[in-house]
Amino acid sequence: MITPDREGAAYRQLAAVLRDRIRNGALPPGQRMPSEKDLHDEFGLARETVRRAMAVLRQEGLIDIRQGHGTFVVDTPPRVELSPGDSVTSSAGLTVTRADGEVETYPAGTTLTVAD
Structure with missing residues (x-):
């Protein structure tokens, strides 16, 4: 569960959850990432918070955004x-x-x- 007032900003917590899913194989290389809407619905976070979390994962080289196709997990x-x-x-x-x-x-x- 993500609680914005504990353990850092909500976007960092979401990035950590998604990073763990990538590392443990729940989101394997080549798989399309859940949409912003899906993550918004699952975690109850604002879309901007979801976008910031995805930006962290992209900066870390864990995901790749393919214009017109979606966001995918890269082979780490x-x-x-x-x-x-x-x-x-x-x-x-x-x-x-x-x-x-x-x-x-x-x-x-x-x-x-x-x-x-």
Whole structure:
């Protein structure tokens, strides 16, 4: 359940729910994402809140909007565990889950190095 007054903004909570569905296979690669209306109906959130959540997932490289066709789950790269001193660069952007559970996104071409 999404509660706008707890655990962050409602759009971030919705993005987290959808991200989990993508990662656990409930929304597999190539599948069309639920429409804004469907998500509005399911979660009772304003359409602008749904749009902001979808924008987060797009920025993270988890979904792709195909003009005139809809929004689809992309084939995501495997998760990688990094050790201190390791670096990673992605051409499609990076999504990082910190030890405290917070998710950060970085644009394509960003190189991250794990601190020692």
